[in-house]
Amino acid sequence: MRYITICIVLFFLSSCKTESEHLLTNKEDYDKYLASEPSQTTSKYFELWNSKIKPDSSQLMSFGIVGGEYDRYFKSTGDIQYLKKAEQVLKKAVDIAAIGKAGYYRALARNYISQHRFREAAQLADSARTINSGIDQTLGLMFDVNMELGNYDKAKTYLDSLKNMNDFAYLIRVSKWNDHKGDLDTTIRFMEKAKKKAEVAKSESLRLWSYTNLADYYGHAGRIKDSYEHYLKALELDPGNAYAKKGIAWIVFSYEKKAGEAMRILDSVTKNYKAPDYYLLKAEVADFMGDDLKSLSNFDTYFEMVQNPAYGDMYNTYNVSLYLDRTDQFDKALKLSRKEVGNRPTPESYSLLAYSHFKKGDKEKALEIVQEYIEGKTFEPAILLYAAEIYKATGQIEKAEAIKTELAEAIYELGPSSEGSIAKL
Template identity: 25%
Template sequence: MKKNTIYTLLVIAFVMSVGTIVYKYTSSKPNDNANKTYALLPRKGAAANSPEWIKVKEQGYQLLKSIQTNPNDTKSLIQLATLYIREARITGNYTYYDKAALTYVNNTLAIDTANFEALILKSLLYLSQHHFSDGLALAEKAKSINPYNAYVYGIAIDGNVEMGNYDSAVADADKMLSIRPDLRSYSRASYLREIYGDYPGAIEAMKMAVQAGAPGDEATEWTRIQLGHLYENTGDLRNAEMYYTLSNEARPGYPYALAGLARIAAAKKDFTKAISYYEQADTTVTDFSIKEGLADVYREMGQTAKADALEKEIIKTMNGEAQSAVNDQTIGHYVDKELAYAYLKINDNDNALKHALLEYDRRPDNIDVNECVAWVYYNMGDYEKALPYIKTALRTNCKNPTLLCHAGLIYAKAGNKTIAKATLQQALNMNANITSDLKMQGASALQTL
């Protein structure tokens, strides 16, 4: 036997023996998270001292106890997954709680593959992680099982909006409202009216959503914040501030109310107060938008180095989220649109374009994604490439002031002065609470038209 052949056989034997060892080792370990237990994590800031938190901890403890006693207790599995989804909203720790909730949802589906509640929760989790296409598909499957459940239509609305299927979202909203007119259905109707450029109608529907909720409940206060933001976009800062204040009083230390108050303070050039509000919010919840708001305040104060340092910290964290999406297709969080805007703020246009196009490949019909791609090309000086994307972004007649400013600036640079002038006038006449830099760019361009 030749020496090379002997060496080859020895290598094969070695690889096989190592493979056997590895197989025994890995097969003795859980190859998924099915048997892993996820406990509640401590809350931060004001939320850690709320009476609500005491009840949540007790509920979580009892549910975990029930599941440990009977792993096939699907009712407790669903209740615990729901609890963790809500806790993700409150704390912003989606990485941990979404994974925990998905584990219990998958355990339920392993017992009952057609469990309606598990399907809608899994759909909701996919949407939370920005896996919009997968989330929508699951919502449609759940809808076919129970076409008379209002909640599943709400998830389908969210999925269709994110995928840019706006007509389907409107049809689902009509169905949802006919089944159960409540906070969830009114708030979604409001969002769709905003998408189609009807701000008075959006405000009316969001007021109805707030009135349908219990004051102090997280869902109610989140809805009240959305109402305040609608007022910000229409230039009514007095009403916006009122709703943010009411929300903070109803749910003390609510981070999104604090962030709203920070934006109002920044609009009044009270940067010290704005920073204080943002820092308070940041101690309670993990949310990129709050850190982004703080970076914007630093930039407006002329503290560019401080703003860029914070932006780079945000980008580093978001890249970690993006990498988790690559490593785990079932739960990793896609944040490419957010990364694109973050890179623009530090003038890294190449990375901004890379992430904007990654998001566009996933959902080419979404107006926000098209706006993002258009704005990146504008910042790169490629105005002709920006045009088709901004036209798609405007296809629902959305009157978001930031979108209109972006569109007007792009049309101006592309040489379409008539549309540019009309669009910029519409945006600036709203006197909305948008960034000072964008207002200045819009006003400067308008003077040349």
């Protein structure tokens, strides 16, 4: 009897230890940030410069400052109206600028990148390049745009032309390049160098950018504790930062499997932050909780929000994925994925096109796309998961098995619901 009691105690202690190893977050770390007030979307500074803009205005400095403020409001609220207002102001600045025109081209191009209008952004970057001003900034923009368009050889050429290990802008781009190549250790090493540069410079915006991006990379590398600590660092700088809160919610959900707590965090974010994709994450968490009503409610909110024409093509990839995996609207998925390939011919876009053909029963076409546009060109787990399904269905068993082995280590990144899909490969 004593032996049985000892075994039970040891089992209990072992269970507690295993559970505690997967519980690295603490409500006390982040609760103080969840009650943040709505972001301010005006200021005396903004009103002063905005008042200088008239229908026939030529106050160039006003346009630049007001456009920058609108962009800042968009980032803090997620409200698409501010991104569109920034576009309007920057287009006017481009039209009237005689001096500093390259800078306005670049600013408008970045606005278009945020709107997923990548080809228009590329045209503006080309226009900026014809002006001999801010050359390195333009080359950095050319790298960014070509990465978004899947022109990786061109992007590498621009990156090489910028090489400067003492420059923050170069370090973050070479980090992104190595992430594209699948070299996560090198990605993190360069991003850590960029973080140190930002901290030495005492730049709040660069530090915030560094902390959130490094947190993402740490998560991909399975360094969850480091990821969590850097999201907290971001919140120390910006208590209202929705992206950092979303990152913590993902850790709580995907790593710790505490769906209810993750939902509490996300509910606090969506009170003030208005971006459609946050509701998709809430729907995924609700699915995991078995709360069908809450899941459906969040999907409905998402679909209602993206009906706003101001979003344009920003949520195409999300919509295609939903048509394929949630609503079984395969014709819609195929049509929209073709459009997205035209907008942005990257492995991600091609994976959606391939999977759309696959879901419609055209397995050979799906395989053809995978072999030509995806195989050996990406290391993104979500893309590889679609590819593995197509390989398996077309008899490419060894390739499917190889990907399955890789994906077993990417469950945190893909989310708890991916375990079943991976197991079926």
